[in-house]
Amino acid sequence: MTALDPLLLRQLDLLGVPRPEVAPAPEAWGHLLSWISEHYRQMEADRHRLRAVLEARVEELVDRLARERSRSDAHRATLRAAGRLQRAWSPRSALAYPGLCVVGYCQAADEVGGDWWASYALDDERVVVVVADAIGHGVDAALLxxxxxxxxxxxxxxxxxxSSVTPRALLVALNRSVIDAASEHATMTCSVGLLDQSAxxxxxxSAGHPLPYLVRAGGGLAQLQARGPALGVDAAADYxxxxSLLADGDRVVxxxxxxxxxxxxxxxTFGSRRLRRLLGRCRRTDAVAIRDGLVDALxxxxxxxxxxxDVAIVVAERRCG
Structure with missing residues (x-):
C-alpha cells in the first residue's frame, strides 16, 4: 500500500473530502488533481457571486437608510415648526389688563407638548385665565x-x-370638545379662573387639574379649592x-x-412642599418675578x-394702583 502524500491529505481535509483508506492508483492522480482544480474554480465562482449579492444588498440597505434619514429629517423639521407655533400660543411677555397682570411659562418635554395656557379679556374689568394639560406628552398630546x-x-x-362665559360653562364646553375631537382614551386636565378687578x-x-395657589400680598398662602373630573372622562360632567376675594397685590399661581x-x-421629585415653600417667600414679589423664580428653581x-x-406656570396679579 502506497502512503498518501501528507500535503495532498491536508488539501483534501480543507476541501471536506473524506480521506481514502488507500492511495489511488497512479493513473487516478490526474483525475483527482483535475477534480481538485475544478472544485477550486467552482468555489472561486461561488465566492464572486456571493460577493456580488452582498454588495447589492449593502447598497440597497444604504439607500434605504438614506431615505429613512431624509424622512426623519423632514419629520423633525415639521415637529420643530409645530413647536414654534405652540410656543407662540403662550407668550413670555406679561399681558397687561386694566387692574390685572398675567404672565406665563410653557415648556414642552419634546419638540411639541400638551400643556397650554391662555387669557381673554371679557370686558374692561374681567379676565379669564385657562391653564390645561393633555395627559401624556409628544405628538398625540399636541394634537389634542x-x-x-x-x-x-x-x-x-x-x-x-x-357675561355668559363663566369657568363652569367654559369647562362644560371644552369637555364636549375633547370628547367630540378625540378617542375615548384622550383626557385633559384644565383649570379656569375668572378674575374680576371691579369686584x-x-x-x-377645575377639571381634575392641580389646584392653584393664592399668594396674599399681606402674607399668607392658600390653595384655591375646586373639584371636577378631567375633560374627556364623562360627557355629562358638571363643574x-x-x-375667593382678591385684594390689591394678591397673586394667583x-x-x-x-x-x-x-x-x-x-x-x-420637585414636590408640592418645595413649591409651597418657594411661594411662601413671595409676599412682596410681583407676578413676573414669581414666574421667573419658579422657572429658575426648577x-x-x-x-x-x-x-x-411638559411644564406650564401662570401667574395673575391684581394691581389697583
Whole structure:
C-alpha cells in the first residue's frame, strides 16, 4: 500500500473530502488533481457571486437608510415648526389688563407638548385665565391641545353676551370638545379662573387639574379649592365654582403637574412642599418675578436631568394702583 502524500491529505481535509483508506492508483492522480482544480474554480465562482449579492444588498440597505434619514429629517423639521407655533400660543411677555397682570411659562418635554395656557379679556374689568394639560406628552398630546385651544378661542371670542362665559360653562364646553375631537382614551386636565378687578374676586372651576395657589400680598398662602373630573372622562360632567376675594397685590399661581413631578438626576421629585415653600417667600414679589423664580428653581433642581413632562406656570396679579 502506497502512503498518501501528507500535503495532498491536508488539501483534501480543507476541501471536506473524506480521506481514502488507500492511495489511488497512479493513473487516478490526474483525475483527482483535475477534480481538485475544478472544485477550486467552482468555489472561486461561488465566492464572486456571493460577493456580488452582498454588495447589492449593502447598497440597497444604504439607500434605504438614506431615505429613512431624509424622512426623519423632514419629520423633525415639521415637529420643530409645530413647536414654534405652540410656543407662540403662550407668550413670555406679561399681558397687561386694566387692574390685572398675567404672565406665563410653557415648556414642552419634546419638540411639541400638551400643556397650554391662555387669557381673554371679557370686558374692561374681567379676565379669564385657562391653564390645561393633555395627559401624556409628544405628538398625540399636541394634537389634542391644538384642537382644544382652538375651540377655547372660538368659544370665548364668539360668546354673546360675554357675561355668559363663566369657568363652569367654559369647562362644560371644552369637555364636549375633547370628547367630540378625540378617542375615548384622550383626557385633559384644565383649570379656569375668572378674575374680576371691579369686584376684587377670582372665581375658579377645575377639571381634575392641580389646584392653584393664592399668594396674599399681606402674607399668607392658600390653595384655591375646586373639584371636577378631567375633560374627556364623562360627557355629562358638571363643574362646581368657588369664589375667593382678591385684594390689591394678591397673586394667583397656576401650574401643571410637570412642575411638582419633575425629577433630578437622583430621581427625587420637585414636590408640592418645595413649591409651597418657594411661594411662601413671595409676599412682596410681583407676578413676573414669581414666574421667573419658579422657572429658575426648577432648572436648578433638575441639574441637567432631562425633562420627563411638559411644564406650564401662570401667574395673575391684581394691581389697583
Amino acid at each position: 391641545t391644538g384642537v382644544v385651544k382652538g375651540a377655547c378661542d372660538v368659544i370665548v371670542r364668539s360668546a354673546h353676551p360675554r 376684587g374676586t377670582v372665581t375658579l372651576a 362646581d365654582e368657588t369664589t 397656576w401650574y401643571t403637574d410637570g412642575l411638582v413631578e419633575a425629577t433630578d438626576a437622583g430621581g427625587r 432648572v436648578a433642581f433638575r441639574g441637567g436631568a432631562p425633562a420627563s413632562d
